[in-house]
Each structure stands twice: as structure tokens, then as C-alpha cells.
Amino acid sequence: MFCYAGRMTHSLTAGQLKWWQSGIIYQIYPRSFQDSNNDGIGDLNGVTARLDYLASLGVTAIWFSPIFTSPMKDFGYDVADYKGIDPLFGTLDDFDTLVREAHARGLKVMLDFVPNHSSDEHPWFVEARSSRDNPRRDWYMWRDPAPDGGVPNNWKSFFGGSAWTYDDATGQYYLHQFVSGQPELNWANPDVRREMADTLRFWMQRGVDGFRVDVIWLLAKDPDYRDEPRNPDWRPGQPEHNSVQHIHTQDLPLTHAYIRELRAALDEFDDRMMVGEIYLPIDTLLTYAGTPDAPECHLPFNFHLILTPWNAADIRKLVDEYDAAVTRSGSWPNWVLGNHDQHRFATRVGREQYRAAQTLLLTLRGTPTVYYGDELGMEDGFIPADRVVDPAALGQPDVPGVGRDPERTPMQWSAEPHAGFTDAHVQPWLPVAENFTAVNVAAQDVDPASDLNYFRTLTRLRRDSAALTLGTYRSLETGAGQPIQTGPTALTGGSFENTQAGSGVFAFVREHEGERVLVLLNFGAQDVPLTLPELHGASLLLSSQDGAGADTLRGNEAQLWRLA
Numbered sequence: 136m137f138c139y140a141g142r143m144t145h146s147l148t149a150g151q152l153k154w155w156q157s158g159i160i161y162q163i164y165p166r167s168f169q170d171s172n173n174d175g176i177g178d179l180n181g182v183t184a185r186l187d188y189l190a191s192l193g194v195t196a197i198w199f200s201p202i203f204t205s206p207m208k209d210f211g212y213d214v215a216d217y218k219g220i221d222p223l224f225g226t227l228d229d230f231d232t233l234v235r236e237a238h239a240r241g242l243k244v245m246l247d248f249v250p251n252h253s254s255d256e257h258p259w260f261v262e263a264r265s266s267r268d269n270p271r272r273d274w275y276m277w278r279d280p281a282p283d284g285g286v287p288n289n290w291k292s293f294f295g296g297s298a299w300t301y302d303d304a305t306g307q308y309y310l311h312q313f314v315s316g317q318p319e320l321n322w323a324n325p326d327v328r329r330e331m332a333d334t335l336r337f338w339m340q341r342g343v344d345g346f347r348v349d350v351i352w353l354l355a356k357d358p359d360y361r362d363e364p365r366n367p368d369w370r371p372g373q374p375e376h377n378s379v380q381h382i383h384t385q386d387l388p389l390t391h392a393y394i395r396e397l398r399a400a401l402d403e404f405d406d407r408m409m410v411g412e413i414y415l416p417i418d419t420l421l422t423y424a425g426t427p428d429a430p431e432c433h434l435p436f437n438f439h440l441i442l443t444p445w446n447a448a449d450i451r452k453l454v455d456e457y458d459a460a461v462t463r464s465g466s467w468p469n470w471v472l473g474n475h476d477q478h479r480f481a482t483r484v485g486r487e488q489y490r491a492a493q494t495l496l497l498t499l500r501g502t503p504t505v506y507y508g509d510e511l512g513m514e515d516g517f518i519p520a521d522r523v524v525d526p527a528a529l530g531q532p533d534v535p536g537v538g539r540d541p542e543r544t545p546m547q548w549s550a551e552p553h554a555g556f557t558d559a560h561v562q563p564w565l566p567v568a569e570n571f572t573a574v575n576v577a578a579q580d581v582d583p584a585s586d587l588n589y590f591r592t593l594t595r596l597r598r599d600s601a602a603l604t605l606g607t608y609r610s611l612e613t614g615a616g617q618p619i620q621t622g623p624t625a626l627t628g629g630s631f632e633n634t635q636a637g638s639g640v641f642a643f644v645r646e647h648e649g650e651r652v653l654v655l656l657n658f659g660a661q662d663v664p665l666t667l668p669e670l671h672g673a674s675l676l677l678s679s680q681d682g683a684g685a686d687t688l689r690g691n692e693a694q695l696w697r698l699a
């Protein structure tokens with residue numbers, strides 16, 4: 136029997152799971168996927184032309200980073216019309232065609248919903264800033280200057296500097312936790328909340344199956360606008376946003392009430408879902424799934440694979456803790472290795488560990504989200520100083536590693552100029568990564584041993600195995616591995632140190648109604664003898680390397696076994 140958010144019972148079968156439980160989500164950064172009109176920027180018709188490729192990957196849903204009307208100060212995360220498509224990406228008709236064609240191939244379509252802030256060019260904000268008594272004034276968050284004329288409090292922008300910008304015309308500051316072109320909507324105002332729920336309905340009526348909700352854990356703010364306490368661990372040179380502890384701007388109790396309202400709008404429609412962007416520790420994170428009586432996010436995004444040091448001991452501890460916590464809470468697990476805010480995982484963990492990491496993502500219990508190009512092993516691109524466009528990098532020139540352009544470079548389709556992303560004579564909005572002549576879809580498609588075909592094999596194995604799709608998770612004692620200790624990272628990039636390839640073997644079993652699959656991941660470069668008693672009578676399903684032996688797990692190797 137199926138219950139809310141995937142509470143499992145022993146009689147559950149793969150057919151009873153929702154698509155967002157049994158499936159795989161694939162994130163497309165539309166500017167970088169495929170340019171169809173030769174302006175150097177990807178667009179919706181470009182995606183439509185690539186739908187057969189997407190279907191060939193064995194993924195279930197495609198999520199688009201924002202495609203709405205926008206001045207693009209944060210590349211679409213600054214929305215000027217929540218119900219319009221930006222002309223750079225196409226038209227509403229193009230969108231309808233894309234949805235129809237995606238559905239015809241069995242692919243679900245998810246949009247990126249950005250309810251915490253709009254663009255400063257949104258008509259609501261234009262009205263709001265026109266005078267203090269404009270009816271829209273209270274749709275945004277305004278404060279008087281401090282007695283000395285300075286900012287109202289010490290709240291920080293994620294992109295550096297204060298979260299407040301002074302508005303000359305009306306003599307007050309407005310709040311923005313990202314660029315000043317992203318004023319924060321006032322979620323305490325019920326009119327704002329009603330409008331946002333209506334926006335969801337608008338897109339669901341057009342056939343949209345789900346939403347990724349941007350910075351959902353930031354929606355509520357301290358009504359008294361109190362200063363945030365200083366973070367004693369912060370050091371100059373680190374992002375200024377981390378210099379305070381965000382107890383008045385993040386994870387406030389009222390946020391849950393707001394999310395429940397959004398969820399109620401979703402539940403007016405069949406089989407829709409939302410996944411919330413949330414960077415929080417596991418226990419707090421899971422509260423964003425809500426409860427059976429008061430549901431919130433179907434999936435609260437779990438970014439902990441990105442945030443945890445890359446070695447067998449730490450990753451095992453993470454997976455054990457998360458799996459147990461999800462089971463306790465009765466919610467459904469999910470995992471992420473990369474997105475448009477984080478350095479490419481092939482770069483973070485290193486080429487040698489790439490397949491082990493991909494195998495982990497696609498064999499863990501829970502819905503995986505895949506970032507475009509990661510199926511090819513795309514790495515961070517090199518961005519010359521004069522091509523940097525990300526506001527996170529431009530706003531924090533002294534903080535290394537915070538720029539997000541490297542992970543947003545064009546999709547590598549072929550060895551043609553600009554990797555087949557756009558016409559040879561056009562400059563793409565970001566440079567193509569240097570390795571495109573070797574790492575591209577055309578080359579990998581015809582090579583049975585490529586990363587692309589390894590990815591397809593993994594998605595097929597996952598789909599065909601009830602144990603991998605919905606089975607239980609249990610880790611095994613391997614006795615191997617010395618963790619490398621390093622610090623955590625956060626939203627909008629971070630250092631590479633925390634994800635250096637470590638060591639050790641991580642082994643776990645997925646099991647459903649007698650079917651048992653063993654996953655072995657060697658996080659180190661050393662070969663390890665295979666002595667696990669579970670392997671008696673087992674058959675090898677897959678190895679990440681050629682000519683796998685029955686008695687050795689080679690350095691960096693991933694193996695899948697069907698147990699007797």
C-alpha cells in the first residue's frame with residue numbers, strides 16, 4: 136500500500152511508487168543545453184530537439200532552471216513575470232510544444248519556481264518602489280535607515296555585502312539576500328502567498344508535473360529584523376555571508392506554514408510534486424517533508440553528498456544517518472551530486488573517482504537528481520577573467536572558488552566548434568570546457584565503454600531492479616579506509632579541499648523481497664581483496680572497469696553484485 140511521501144510497507148511494489156520516487160530527475164540549465172537560434176544562449180526549441188537524447192538516458196523527469204521573463208541579473212533567478220517565458224528561451228507556444236513532446240516520450244517536466252524574491256524589474260516592485268503608500272509597497276520588505284543613516288541591520292547577501300539597498304526615491308532600504316536586483320517578496324503578506332500559489336496552478340494547468348522551489352528555507356524572516364549573531368568560526372577571506380549565523384533569515388518556523396500552503400495548491404492536481412532547495416543539517420532538513428497530516432515538500436533536496444568529505448568512512452556515516460532519519464520520519468530519500476551552484480562532481484572528486492561517485496548516486500535508496508553533462512563526466516570549464524558573468528563571483532572578487540560559471544559551461548554534444556552547442560560563428564555565452572573534443576555525446580554514444588553508456592547501464596539496472604528502485608539499504612563492515620578530515624562547504628560553491636579523493640571501501644546491500652544487490656565502491660587507489668562472506672555464490676552485474684576479477688576490487692572501482 137502507498138501512503139503519503141512514500142511511507143513504505145513490505146507489500147510496496149515498484150508499480151505503486153510515484154514517479155518522483157521510482158524515477159530519476161535530470162536538471163537542465165537552459166542557457167547551456169542547446170542553442171537553436173544561434174544567439175549563443177540555449178533555448179527551449181534546443182531542448183525539444185534533444186528530447187530523444189534525454190529519453191535515451193533512462194531519466195524520468197527534466198527540471199529546467201528558470202525560463203521566465205527576466206533581466207538575467209542572476210540568470211533567470213530574478214523573475215520579472217512568473218507566467219511568461221523569456222524571449223531568449225522562446226515563447227509560451229514553444230514551451231507547450233516542449234511539454235507535449237516530452238510527455239509523448241514519457242518524460243515529466245519540472246520548472247524552477249523562485250518565490251522568495253522577484254526581479255527589481257517586476258511590475259510589482261516597480262509599483263512598490265513608486266511611493267511608500269503604494270498598495271504593492273508591502274509586497275516587499277522595506278525598513279527605515281538606522282539612526283546613523285546606515286543599513287537597518289547586519290543581514291548579509293549570499294553574494295557579498297549587505298542584504299539591504301537604499302531606495303533614494305522613497306528613503307527606505309529594501310531587503311535582498313542575493314543581488315540588489317532580487318528584492319525579497321514579503322511572505323507575511325497573504326496576497327503575495329495567494330499570487331504565488333496561483334502561479335503554480337497556472338503552470339500545472341499547462342501540464343507541468345512538478346517544481347523545484349528556489350531557496351525555500353529562506354521564505355520567512357524575523358518580523359523584528361533583529362541582527363544575526365556573529366559567527367566565531369568565520370575568517371576574513373571566507374564568504375562574508377558566513378560571518379553571521381542565520382538564525383533570523385533561515386529556517387524560521389513560519390516557513391513551514393507557507394510551504395504547506397504551496398503544497399495545498401499542488402494537491403489540487405493529480406500526481407504533482409515539489410522538491411525544495413534547502414541547505415540544512417539532516418534532522419532539520421527532513422522536517423521540510425512535513426507530516427502525513429500536514430505535508431510539505433515531496434522531496435527536501437539532500438545536498439549532503441556534495442557537502443561531505445569524499446572518503447568511504449564519512450560517506451558511509453552520512454548514508455547510514457540519512458537513511459535511518461528518513462525511515463524514522465516516514466519520508467522519501469533523495470540524493471544529489473551536482474547542480475548549477477556547485478563545482479562539477481567529476482572535478483570535485485577527481486577523474487579517477489568519477490564512476491564510483493556516479494554509481495553511488497544511482498544505486499542509493501532514494502530519488503537521484505542528475506545535473507546535465509554529468510552523464511558524460513563533464514568537468515568545470517576554465518573561465519578567463521574577462522568572461523566571468525556570475526554575480527556570486529563578481530560580487531566577491533576576493534573569495535576564491537565561489538564563481539558558478541565553471542559548472543554552467545555549454546553542453547558538450549560533439550567535437551564540432553563550440554561542441555555543437557551553437558553555430559561555429561557565434562560566441563557562446565560561456566566558453567565551452569577545453570576537453571570537449573574528447574568528452575562529448577557524439578563520441579561517447581558510439582563507444583560502449585564510455586561514461587555515457589556506463590550511465591545508461593546504471594539507469595537501466597536501477598529501473599529493472601526492484602531492490603535498487605525501492606529496496607532497503609544496509610551498509611556492511613569493510614574494515615577499510617582512513618578518512619581525510621576537511622571542512623564543510625555551502626551554497627554557491629566552495630573550496631575543493633573538502634572533496635579530495637579519499638580512501639576506503641564503502642559496501643552496501645539493497646534488498647527487496649529476496650532480491651539482493653551488493654554495491655562495492657573503492658574510494659582509494661589501492662586494489663582491495665574481496666573477502667566479504669556475502670559474495671559467496673554471487674554474480675557480478677556491473678563493474679566500472681574492464682575485466683573485473685572475482686576476487687579483487689581494484690583501485691577506484693565500483694562493482695554491483697547480485698547476491699545468492
Ligand code: GLC
Pocket residue numbers: 209212213249313349350412475476626
Ligand atoms: C538558489 C539558486 C541560485 C540562485 C539563488 C538566488 O540558490 O540555486 O542559482 O542564485 O537561489 O535565486
